[in-house]
Amino acid sequence: MPLVKLIIYQLRNISEATLTFNPKINMIVGANGSGKTSILEAIYFLGLGRSFRSHLTSRVISYDHKAFTLYAEIHNGNLTIPIGLQKSQNGETQLKINGAHATKLAILTQYLPVQLITPESYTLLTGSPKNRRAFLDWGVFYHDQLFYNNWARIKRLLKQRNAALKQCKTYNELQVWDNELCLLSDEISAQRQAYFDRLIPLINTTVADFLPDVSITSHFFCGWDKKNKSLQEYLTDNFYRDKQLGYTSSGPQKADVRFKINGIPVSDVLSRGHLKLFVYALRLAQGLFLNSFNNKQCVFLIDDFSSELDQSKQQLLAKHILNSDAQVFITVIEKNSIETLFGQERTVFHVEHGKITVE
Ligand SMILES: Nc1ncnc2c1ncn2[C@@H]1O[C@H](COP(=O)(O)OP(=O)(O)OP(=O)(O)O)[C@@H](O)[C@H]1O
Ligand SMILES: [Mg+2]
Known part of the structure; x- marks a missing residue:
């Protein structure tokens, strides 16, 4: 169930973006503060109805705007499922799936099972x-x-x-x-x-x-x-x-x-890098499980792919990610560092001050 299209309005520093995604590997490249993680945040919202960075939706809405809006298309077999989500400063949520209004955000999880890995992911093991x-x-x-x-x-x-x-x-x-x-x-x-x-x-x-x-x-x-x-x-x-x-x-x-x-x-x-690898192993295992026993495809959001992993571990990880057959969104500051790891079946997005272009 890949996410094939996403339109973002007024989310963080992205005022408007229309993105067509690769069903496999999507690399999101840009300098610090350009808006890479904000793209992952938008996708995470579609999967879980909330942010992974802020409890307050108002922080996610672009400054001086009343709401952010996302339109997405998800492929499920031969079907394309359109999803619209709007979150307003006043706390209101509008959710439309397949043209019909939905009341519970929890329903989103059925359409886009999202697994997130960030540089802080090791806290899964060190935290509460x-x-x-x-x-x-x-x-x-x-x-x-x-x-x-x-x-x-x-x-x-x-x-x-x-x-x-x-x-x-x-x-x-x-x-x-x-x-x-x-x-x-x-x-x-x-x-x-x-x-x-x-x-x-x-x-x-x-x-x-x-x-x-x-x-x-x-x-x-x-x-x-x-x-x-x-x-x-x-x-x-x-x-x-x-x-x-x-x-x-x-x-x-x-x-x-x-x-x-x-x-x-x-x-x-374990060291920090090894803890992070273990978290990858846990999340990859969940993706494999979903695929083998529940016939669903997981979407991996990987923020700052290279952080804390040496070249050989990055190679190993890329191999497992490719084998998992899942759709993946990877953010990275320098494309060169990972370009060769993921083969040719990929799309590269460049982000600059919230503006996104395809390579
Ligand atoms: N509500 C908001 N409205 C407008 N801009 C915002 C808002 N919240 C954060 N920003 C800005 O959005 C930008 C994008 O941040 P983001 O975290 O997506 O960058 P990034 O490319 O992931 O950077 P890094 O490589 O440092 O992780 C930042 O410059 C931030 O200051
Ligand atoms: Mg970031």
């Missing part, structure tokens, strides 16, 4: 479990159609439970929430575990090529120690502590995926 849950859930969401409803339901339930937790005096008052919470938690954990179990062999194959000298083990933590106690027991036993904290401290909202070398977290062992 929240990012790793998002990584895992991205894959489960595509793999298991029932997951999204469970996930949305449990988010609402936890909100209600946490509000009740602050008000109530005894645990019994919470039991009404916890019966459903425990059932849903088991379901979500099983869905996450099933996906992760199937993803691990794909991760291992790529890692064996990227980091042949290390042996990394992968482990899914469901959010409570199952071997020790059931979630129901944790919820009952932690009642006074959770009440003090003001939130529920055990459950699927605390899930994590952990990667270790000789029992030590990878973040404490």
Whole structure:
């Protein structure tokens, strides 16, 4: 499902651009501050309905404008799906897919599964479990159609439970929430575990090529120690502590995926460049999974391709990216540094002060 066409209006320093993309490799070349990452930001908006750089949409809209607008065409088999998205300063969103108004931005994910790699991507491994849950859930969401409803339901339930937790005096008052919470938690954990179990062999194959000298083990933590106690027991036993904290401290909202070398977290062992390669391996594995089991094509957005990787690793990475058959958008400051890595089936865009030209 490649993105074949994109029209951008008033996004960051891009006032207007009409871009026809290559179904395989797209290189976006330009000096610092020219607008390269802003193109990726526009594509990310089409995939996930939000930015990866700013929580505030108003920051993304060009200065002195009221809204940014994106028109896109996505190929799906023989079909071309038009998508229009407008985000305004006043918080309004207009979304049109195939000519019909859509109310939920989450629906966008069905059309353009986007995987992003930036120079900060190593924080997936060094940062909080929240990012790793998002990584895992991205894959489960595509793999298991029932997951999204469970996930949305449990988010609402936890909100209600946490509000009740602050008000109530005894645990019994919470039991009404916890019966459903425990059932849903088991379901979500099983869905996450099933996906992760199937993803691990794909991760291992790529890692064996990227980091042949290390042996990394992968482990899914469901959010409570199952071997020790059931979630129901944790919820009952932690009642006074959770009440003090003001939130529920055990459950699927605390899930994590952990990667270790000789029992030590990878973040404490690997160099920055190697951490980044490992993140590439994780995201490539998700792309391969989507392709092999769900028959969908992932779109990779790679910001600042060359950063922190030596020439041989860049070559290896380019080989894997080409093999994945996915559509790729790569930003780079100097084209020469990567030109030879990606073969001839590519389109090069030059960006200068928000103006984009094709080579
Ligand atoms: N809301 C906005 N309106 C107009 N211009 C903006 C806005 N927000 C940021 N900019 C400008 O847009 C430009 C594009 O930034 P972008 O991050 O896309 O550049 P880049 O080519 O990726 O640079 P680098 O190589 O340094 O990463 C910057 O010069 C920035 O100052
Ligand atoms: Mg940039």
